[in-house]
Amino acid sequence: MRMTSSLGLLAAAAAFAAAPLAAQSEIRITGAGATFPYPIYSKWVLEYTKTRPNIEINYQSIGSGGGIRQFIDRTVDFGATDGPMTDSQITAIGGNVLHIPTVLGAVAPVYNLPGLTQQLRFTPDILAGIFLGQITKWNDSRIAAANPGVQLPNTDVVVVHRSDGSGTTFIFTDYLAKVSGDWLRRVGRGTAVNWPVGLGGRGNEGVATTVRRTPGAVGYVELVYALQNRIPYGLVRNRAGQFVNATLQSTTAAAAAAVADLAADTDFRISITDTEGAEAYPIASFTWILLPKQGTDLARTRALLEFLWWATHDAQRFATALGYAPLPARVVQLIETRLKSVTVAGRPVLPAAYAPGGTRR
Amino acid sequence: MRVTGEGRWKALRTVSRGDVVYRAVLTGLALLLPLLLLTLAAELVTNAWPAIRRFGFGFFATSVWDPVAGRFGALPLIFGTLYSSLVAMAIAVPLALGVAIFLTEFAPRWLRRPVATLVELLAAIPSVIYGLWGIFVLLPLLRDTLWPVVRPALVWLPIFRGTFYGPSVLAGGIILAIMVLPYIAAVSREVLLAVPAAQREAALALGATRWEAVWTVVLPYGRTGIIGAVILGLGRALGETMAVTMVIGNRHEISASLVEPGYTIAAAIANEFAEAVSALHLSALFYAGLVLFVVTVAVNVIARLLIWRVARGSAAGSAAI
Numbered sequence: 001m002r003m004t005s006s007l008g009l010l011a012a013a014a015a016f017a018a019a020p021l022a023a024q025s026e027i028r029i030t031g032a033g034a035t036f037p038y039p040i041y042s043k044w045v046l047e048y049t050k051t052r053p054n055i056e057i058n059y060q061s062i063g064s065g066g067g068i069r070q071f072i073d074r075t076v077d078f079g080a081t082d083g084p085m086t087d088s089q090i091t092a093i094g095g096n097v098l099h100i101p102t103v104l105g106a107v108a109p110v111y112n113l114p115g116l117t118q119q120l121r122f123t124p125d126i127l128a129g130i131f132l133g134q135i136t137k138w139n140d141s142r143i144a145a146a147n148p149g150v151q152l153p154n155t156d157v158v159v160v161h162r163s164d165g166s167g168t169t170f171i172f173t174d175y176l177a178k179v180s181g182d183w184l185r186r187v188g189r190g191t192a193v194n195w196p197v198g199l200g201g202r203g204n205e206g207v208a209t210t211v212r213r214t215p216g217a218v219g220y221v222e223l224v225y226a227l228q229n230r231i232p233y234g235l236v237r238n239r240a241g242q243f244v245n246a247t248l249q250s251t252t253a254a255a256a257a258a259v260a261d262l263a264a265d266t267d268f269r270i271s272i273t274d275t276e277g278a279e280a281y282p283i284a285s286f287t288w289i290l291l292p293k294q295g296t297d298l299a300r301t302r303a304l305l306e307f308l309w310w311a312t313h314d315a316q317r318f319a320t321a322l323g324y325a326p327l328p329a330r331v332v333q334l335i336e337t338r339l340k341s342v343t344v345a346g347r348p349v350l351p352a353a354y355a356p357g358g359t360r361r
Numbered sequence: 362m363r364v365t366g367e368g369r370w371k372a373l374r375t376v377s378r379g380d381v382v383y384r385a386v387l388t389g390l391a392l393l394l395p396l397l398l399l400t401l402a403a404e405l406v407t408n409a410w411p412a413i414r415r416f417g418f419g420f421f422a423t424s425v426w427d428p429v430a431g432r433f434g435a436l437p438l439i440f441g442t443l444y445s446s447l448v449a450m451a452i453a454v455p456l457a458l459g460v461a462i463f464l465t466e467f468a469p470r471w472l473r474r475p476v477a478t479l480v481e482l483l484a485a486i487p488s489v490i491y492g493l494w495g496i497f498v499l500l501p502l503l504r505d506t507l508w509p510v511v512r513p514a515l516v517w518l519p520i521f522r523g524t525f526y527g528p529s530v531l532a533g534g535i536i537l538a539i540m541v542l543p544y545i546a547a548v549s550r551e552v553l554l555a556v557p558a559a560q561r562e563a564a565l566a567l568g569a570t571r572w573e574a575v576w577t578v579v580l581p582y583g584r585t586g587i588i589g590a591v592i593l594g595l596g597r598a599l600g601e602t603m604a605v606t607m608v609i610g611n612r613h614e615i616s617a618s619l620v621e622p623g624y625t626i627a628a629a630i631a632n633e634f635a636e637a638v639s640a641l642h643l644s645a646l647f648y649a650g651l652v653l654f655v656v657t658v659a660v661n662v663i664a665r666l667l668i669w670r671v672a673r674g675s676a677a678g679s680a681a682i
Contacts (some may be wrong), residue, residue, distance in 0.1 A: 100370030158526050191636040194427035199528050199622050200611025209496055214526055215610030331545020
């Protein structure tokens with residue numbers, strides 16, 4: 001008797017607690033992954049939930065590897081990563097994933113050469129040589145040849161790389177693997193690699209600090225860190241033979257060059273390092289959000305798709321202020337069809353004519 | 362009524378129901394901790410299993426750590442962990458003992474409490490603050506001020522060979538030494554305080570100087586406790602992560618030189634865990650974690666054995682451990 005009455009009380013309490021939630025039909029979306037886009041994702045979430053108070057989006061920047069793992073385990077609604085999932089990972093989840101590019105990032109080769117006033121120029125050979133440990137002095141003939149008129153010191157080159165696994169490392173090693181056969185054979189590309197030489201710094205800030213504090217140091221950081229910390233970074237020679245400064249424009253140009261002849265059914269797992277295009281900065285990459293092609297919960301999937309639509313359209317205007325390069329128009333077009341292809345229980349979630357605001361960028 | 366011896370025994374042996382429950386609860390709670398340790402070990406082994414099967418004991422013998430090719434050898438990590446901790450102990454133990462002896466035997470009374478508190482406050486500073494201090498103060502100090510002066514005198518020693526860029530085993534060892542110092546000093550101080558005054562008085566009465574009394578009587582009396590304090594510090598040094606990774610250079614390489622960069626197991630796990638994409642990489646990190654677990658357990662076991670051996674004849678301070 002006592003048992004049943006307390007149970008009834010519990011049920012009543014539960015119904016009472018659930019009622020206001022149901023009335024507002026609050027939708028909670030969780031995501032986890034890359035740290036690199038975290039500043040803009042949190043800005044997006046903040047701005048978006050201002051206009052849609054019944055939606056709560058929770059993004060945890062635990063790293064790309066963790067994002068992919070949690071996405072595979074389905075403990076989150078969406079994952080986020082700086083390096084695309086591998087074929088075997090995609091096969092393991094039955095191909096049920098979409099890669100949606102959100103913004104672009106660039107990686108800049110930073111250095112610390114006291115007394116140098118000109119911006120250094122790096123060729124692919126020089127960068128590969130330095131990070132392979134073949135170029136050990138700053139006045140090496142290869143650096144001198146690319147930098148006529150620059151007074152290079154006879155000091156040691158101190159290589160600084162990331163010690164933690166990182167999408168930044170993936171972009172940088174992906175670039176080196178493309179431009180140097182030696183690098184591809186000996187090191188390869190990955191979020192963490194077996195560095196032939198150098199000191200490891202933890203995080204972009206770790207590398208930036210070590211480079212700033214070590215004369216003769218050279219490293220790589222996200223462009224936005226180099227800009228914020230005012231560390232000198234070099235021009236990099238692209239495929240067209242131009243020495244290009246890392247800027248948001250040259251980053252978008254790299255993506256535009258890469259996607260110009262992209263098939264309409266692309267899965268977006270494309271590398272945009274070392275692309276064609278006279279203006280293209282060669283060490284750049286998309287960052288992706290991962291979501292299932294076939295969702296399970298209609299309301300949550302719909303909310304997520306609408307958020308992503310907004311993020312890849314209107315919300316691109318927040319990108320430059322935070323140091324990210326916005327997506328090229330062609331990519332946004334392709335994303336639209338991809339978002340509309342998502343289904344729940346076999347039926348498309350977004351209507352075929354979905355176009356809030358009406359205009360494409 | 363006469364209570365027989367038999368009756369008294371019976372009364373003592375009857376256990377009330379409350380006692381049974383109380384006893385069961387306490388037993389359960391007491392077993393919970395060892396159980397936690399066992400599940401921890403089991404979890405480590407389970408997750409490390411793919412790497413254990415793949416690499417076996419070769420994990421301890423190879424130096425390549427290549428996540429791209431899927432080859433993992435933890436020798437540089439194990440070496441770096443032990444080496445940096447050794448450096449830390451070499452610096453911290455004499456300092457901490459000095460602090461403890463000074464505070465218990467020589468310092469004026471008004472100075473004892475404030476200094477002891479200040480030393481213990483070192484333990485309250487977060488690890489990452491030590492790391493930042495290491496990057497912004499210690500590394501430039503070592504590299505730009507100290508190293509140019511002492512280099513000519515030391516460079517012939519194998520442990521000082523190589524180019525010094527700042528991040529190094531030496532820097533990691535110094536940071537660790539500062540971090541473990543308060544633990545060793547505080548416990549040693551308690552141990553020395555526990556040495557009965559009669560011991561000192563006896564030594565002094567026999568004509569010993571104050572220093573002789575400390576060296577020949579007080580320290581030997583408290584050695585078990587002091588060893589315990591040192592082991593406590595060593596345990597912390599082995600597992601310290603954040604501050605170490607910020608100054609040690611994070612390089613998977615074995616070098617006897619103190620001025621070259623190294624790496625530790627804890628630092629590698631912290632650095633690579635979040636971004637470990639392949640299952641084998643993750644498993645290798647668990648394997649490294651298992652090694653660290655075994656090493657720390659082994660250190661503690663050795664310490665216990667040492668204490669048991671030394672403990673014959675002197676018992677002061679074993680309570681402090």
